[in-house]
Amino acid sequence: MACARVPLDEQQVTEAGPLGNQRTLPALHPDRTEERCFVPYKPPPEGYSSAGVEEFLEHAKFILEDLEWLLALPHDKFWCQVVFDESLQRCLDSYLHHAPRGLDLAALPPSPAVADVQRGVHRAVFLTFLRMATHKESKENFFTPAVFGEIIYDNFLFDIPKILDLCVLFGKGNSQLLHKMIENIFTQQPSYYSDLEETVPTVLLVFDTVLDKCGHQCEGAAAMEPMKLNAHKQPTAMTMSQQDLADIILYLCDSTTTIHAFLDIFPAACSSFQSHAFLSRLTSFYETAVPDLEKAVRKRNFDNKSLQEDLWKRLSHSCRKMVETAHLLLHHTCLQPILEGRENMQTFAEDLLQYFTSFLPEKRFLADYDEHFPIADDISLLHQALPVIDETRTSYLLQGVQSAWDCVGRQKPQSHIHSRASPSFSDNQGAEGGAAAASSGGFKPQEVPDLRGRREDPQGAEAMLDVPRKGNNGAVCPVSEAERESLLFCIKDLLPDLGEGFLLACLEEYNYSSELVINNILEDRLAPNLEKLDRAMPRPVKKELPVVLNNRSNVFDDDEFDVFRRDQVDMSRIWKGRRKGESAREILNDKQHIEEQRARYRAYETVVDEVIIQPGESAAAYDLDDYDDEYDDTYDVNQVGANDLDGDSLLNRRPFTIPQVLRKGTKAEVEDEGDDDDDEQENALQNNTNRDQFVQDPALLRERADARRAAMQQRKGIQPERPSKVLGRPKGQGQTLDTFLDRRKKETNKSHVANHNRRSMADRKRNKGMIPS
Incomplete structure (x- = not known):
């Protein structure tokens, strides 16, 4: 076996040969490779067929078993298998190429088994690359650093495209581990820096390709070529086929997400990108291509509305990643050296101002960048770090930023809250798992814990497919009724067996993020309050609002003209203006309403003190009760105080008087009321002097006011003013x-x-x- 404290590349092992004899071989030798065929990876099926799901599960279980067997091998056997087994490299490369990215996870079939197997394969591949990037696992198992760099470089175990795919696949939740892995690879093999320099121009071709497909002239080397005669026939974003438009947006989304993930995890690569004027090419592409693509997605008629929504989501994601990428480049090449107080701070500040100045013609990009990363904050930081910064220049920049907001027709937000240490959006914050893994495992580039036979998942691997439970730090994101129906329709297509009421509750819990809802339902990680709900719960029935006309209150309710409650109305009693054939004199002479009221008042003339019941009549006819022996009738006959001499008799009743308006003016009525009228007139004449007058004599009022004024001055001891004798x-x-x-x-x-x-x-x-x- 291998000797202790000797690097693996220098170890020799003795083992039995094919003929049974003993032989000595290097520890890394092709004959020590185990015969095992690693099958390539195939992504989960897009449809819902049970046959496709079963095939994927069987295929993925083979891969998972083979990778777990590989991780359980000793150090020397593991590296022999990695270096000399081509089927293993094809399996790993196929996973990097076909594995679903972040936005593709929502398209997975609604099967918990598929999600579990996919998560297991994802974790096994990550641990395999993690062990491949480690040159020292323990004090006994390690490589010579220089030899390790040659092995991974010459055998193409890692290259720049693989590193880019690793960042975009495993970056969320494992950013710190990936950063240490990539940093270790570049440290042990500096040749990767030259490969990165050669890769950046290829990355820039992404922008040229998209511009060319959209009918725009490319920049850089492609712009120097003469224009073809049929260039005017080049299709644009509005005229190309829907499939071509979808391919362009998917290509752009995948490229921008990968570039941002790589620069975010490995900031040392920012200087290589900046050396090729990547930032200027990025801003120019953003200003040229993004408006055309957004217009095409919004205004074109799509046969499949879910495709249109998916393309809009991916295009918005691409724009956000391009803005974040620009900020990463500025932060790590200009702002970070100023914050750390390095030498030549004036040079870094000048570069930053120069970049901001180059943004001024790109109005759309400048407004979007300032919305998420306020330029005023960066300029304020420059003034604090370097007071010698020209204020005229910075004022000009701020005015240009405001002009960009005005040009795009948007209003600048009043306040921005962003972290300079980790400039990213809320949906990209998932490093809690990676941080926990780094802290728990104590990972270092030169020293990694033994990964053989590990039975419990590291917290970083647990968080690989995890997404935040709430977006925007739990802030509420209200949506309109149409947007909510659209989100519900998209989820219902993927999960048809769930009730609409249950899905609406999930959307409300996760702030109307369809990706979070689908992901948490598939992984069975719903909130406790959602677990208690019936998954087939229908949508609650909307309560019909009461009709306003039925609840109105009006003086005309239930009358003969209430058209809201009556189907038939006497139209003969409804007219506009004067009736035909009627004159004003006839209307005024019509006293029918007075005659109707006269009969009512005549009923009050008859006042009967005693009712004489004639023989044969019953008392019930007059509502008279039988005699009650308990009734006290002491005072019924004796009117105490009724006939006192100090006043009129209470027994004398005043005769009933008919109102003046109801009198007919006959002679009998005039004579009956004559005496009373004479008495009233005499009393009125006697009290005429004391009655209130409507308008009093002004001279009398002035005399009273002068008297009051003189009395007041006399009380206060004020001499009365001498009357003027000007006349x-x-x-x-x-x-x-x-x-x-x-x-x-x-x-x-x-x-x-x-x-x-x-x-x-x-x-x-x-x-x-x-x-x-």
Whole structure:
């Protein structure tokens, strides 16, 4: 067996040969490879056929068993299998190529068995690459660092495309582990940096390809080629087929997500991307292609509305990842050195301002970038770190940002809250599992715990397919009725056996995120309150709102003209304006309503104190009860105090008087009421002097007011003001001194009312000799 403290690349092993003789071989030798065929990976079926699901489960279980067997091998056997078994590399490459990405998880069949097997294969592949990227597992099992770098590089165990796929597949929840893996690979084999430099131009071809498919002229080297004669026939986003449009958006979504995941996990690659002017190409592509693609997805008529919604979601995801990628490049190449206080901070600040200045022509990109990563905050940081920054230049940048918001027709948010340490959106925050795995395992590039026969899942692997339970930190995201119906329709297509009421409750719990609902239902990780619900629960019946007309309250309710409750109305009694054939005099002379009321009032004239029951009549006819021997009738006959001399007799009743408006004016009625009218007129004449007048005499009112004023002044000891004698005597009879003084006072004080002190200023000029007197 292998000797302790000796690197694996220097170890020699002795084992039996094919003929039974003993032979000595290097620890890494093809003859030590086990005969085992690793089958390639196939993704889960898109349909719901039981045969396809069964085939996938059987195929995936083979892969899972083979990878678990591989991970259980000793260190030397594991590396022999990794280096010399080509079927293993084909299996791993097929998984990186065909495994569903984050946005594809919603398309998995609604089967818990499929989700469990997929999660198991995902974890096994991740642990296999994790062990392949480790050159020292323990003090006894390790490689010489230089030899390890040559082995992984010469045998293509890792290359830049594989590393990109690893980042996008396993980055969420395992970012710290992946960062240490990739950093270890680049540290032990620096040749990967040169490969990265050669890969960036290929990545830039993604933007050129999309621009060319959308009918736009490409930038860079492709722009130097002469335009073809049939270039005007190039289809655009609005004219190409729906399948081509879907392929372009899927291609763009996959590319932007992969680039962002790689730069987020391995920030050291940002300098290589910036050396090829990646940021300027990215912003120019965003400004040119994104508006056309958004317009095509919104305005084209799709046969399948779910396809349109999926394309819009992927295009929005691509835009968000491009904005985040731009921020990552600026943060790690310009902002981070300033925050760390490195040398040549002025140079980094100048580069940052230069990048911001280059964003000014790209109005759409600038507004979207400023919405998520406010440029004003970065400029404020520059002023704090370097007070010598030109304020005129920064003011110009801020004005350009505001101009970009105005050009796109949007209103800039009032406040932004973002973390500079981890610039990403809420749906990309899933590193809790990776952080826990790193802290629990104590992973280091040179020292990794033994992975053979591990029976419990690391927390990082547990979180590989996990997604946050609530988006936007639990903030409520209200949606319209149409949007809610659209989300419900999409989930219902994937999960037809679930009731609409249950799905609506799930959408409300997960803030109307269809991806979270589908993922948690498939993985059976619903919230406790949702687990208690019936999964076939129908949609609750909407309570019909009561009709407003039935609940109205009006003075015309239930009358003969209530059209809301009567089907038949006497239209002969309804007319507009004056009736035909009627004159105003006839209407005024119609006293029918008075005759109707006269009979009612005549009923009150008859007041009967005693009712005489004639022989043969019963008391029941007059509602008279039988005699009650317990009734106290002491005072029924004796009217106590009724006939006192100090007043009229209470037994004398005042005769009933018919209202004036109901009288016919006959002679009998006039005579009956004549005496009473005379008495009332005499009393009215006697009290005429004391009755309230509508308008009193103004002279009398002034006398009363003067009397009250004089009494008040006398109480306060105020001398009454001398009456003015401006009028004086008639002309020719001479004037008194009081008249002369009053006239002079009036002349002097005229300026308080009008003429604006003209009189006093004239006197002042005259006194100074300016006006000859």
